[in-house]
Amino acid sequence: MDLSLVPPLGRMFLVAIWLETLLYGANCVLFAACMWVLESGRQEVHRLLFISTSLLFAMSSAHIALSLVQLLQAFGDPAVLATPRGSDVYWINEANPIYSAKNMVYCFSVFAQDILLIWRLYMVWGQSWKVCILPVVFEIVHIVAILTAATLLTRPGVDVFGRAVQAWGLSGWALDVLVNTGVTCAIAYKLWLVNKNLPDPVYLTAMFTVLESGAIFAGATIILFCLDAAGSVAGNVGISPIAQLATTTPLLIVVRLNLAKTVSKHSSAEDSLLTTRASSGRIEFDVPHSESTTQVTHDHSLELDTAQSVVSLGDTHRQ
Template identity: 40%
Template sequence: MDAEIILPSLGRMSLTSTWLESLLFGINCILFGACIHILTDRHRQPHWILYVSCAFHMSISTAHAILAFIQLLDAFTGHAYASIPHGADIYFATPNALFIINLTMYVANVFAQDLLLIWRLYIVWGHNRKLLFLSLFVEAAHIACAIVSVVLIAPSNGLLFSSKVQAFGKASWTLDLFLNTTVTCGIAYPLWRASIRTAPISNHSYQATMYTVIESGALIASCTVIMFALDVAGSPAGFAAVNVAVQVATTTPLLIIVRLGLGLTHGKSSSNENAMDDEKDGSLRFARPVQVNVTHTQTEEIASALPRSSLDSVESDN
């Protein structure tokens, strides 16, 4: 009865979140296939980081989806819990090996997604080390809080909703939200400036790439806000939503590659037709103002800033 009072429907929440996770996993499978098609195009030479990122995120998503279904089978059909009242609620309220593994994969997937975002910021700002180290410092604090939360839950007598776990969990989500918001805006700002500079002298627009950055960043940020709000409200659904968050952390980087690679963005399509064409050395620089002789090559480089881009040819053209 105590389990019913504290966690009235944790089993149902987990069932719902796993169902949503399966839907997102299906979407990720489609996006992953599209990413492979784009990255293996013989006319493009994307950076190896994109290959590793896609493979890692998809591997985590697949493993997490499988383990989530195994957890459901244990909770609803396992003899130890199916034979007692509210067995599924008790199962998901009691940390076990599968839960810890799934939670660890969530932390790893978010960590990889954040590192990829920071890498893009580093490229867009012309290899600015100050921004890189500052972003990595915030990310280190975010992951440290997340790891502490997992460590506190890991022992056999660990409590999922203890005050310490909640404190570190909230700190982790707050830092992650702050990092995603600031880094996304930091990436979008140079693209917006480039769009303003080239608008009078070019028929191409960089706003489409900027919109893609903001929309994709808002996806994971919205998920984090929902989880944080649920946790602050004292709802166990915040932890249940981890299943969905794992898939969203995979969707975000894959979606950027697909949208820019296929030109599925807002704005003029001509600015995105070759969004991945110059993914070679990744040295995107805005050190000098764009000259009058803006070329189609420059447009390709700006548009491909997020998956992988280069503006070196801008300087060579000038």
């Protein structure tokens, strides 16, 4: 092997795993907040979200643990260090069991995130299975493609830029972007439709949250696709931090919507106060209950029953 042709993979993966560690730390905070949100809500609604987010966090934990093992082997194994540029050559062998395990964890993390996104689509569109047909079909093809690419990489001596690996890998990333973008836009569109029939823009926050959170993972996947298609090893190196984003996106949606709901409640309470008067060392509040307020609340409940949007996206509203 001509070592002059080997890129500085050791440093590249060191930086990538450092970024992955930062994202995993953010995931730990988001997961704790998400569990608090789901535990304080309706259990019958949030059971699936609880299971799916826990599974995603478990896979992100497994991925970062495998990354740590790789670092210990690449920079701490005497046999590797005794080899000229051993810390760089180590990362070339994608047939390494640890490397293969990381690829599989990444594949199933992305798959779980996509399935959760499709489930949200199903709930937001009034539990209509018809809108989920195309996303499910594309997702099946997507998981087959990325698992095939990951399986090919387990073969000793395989070239990551070989024709077969590239064909399956690039197809998988393209389908992932298609599923993520399409389903995210469909959810946002439904929320926009529901919001048009309400006197207040109560669903705009949910719509923008879904779009922004979905754009994070879709944008990162597009970057990996472009780098890999251009023949850059950075596309393969970047999988480490991107694997954490598969968990970040769904957790972020749940937490952000709950925070927005809390802020909205406080704002509504402040706007409804007519007078504040102090007497005997205490503050009293007079809150009016008008017929118009009752009507708006009733209309809001009807829309909530129709779309199931806020509940399915992580709202903790008790009915």
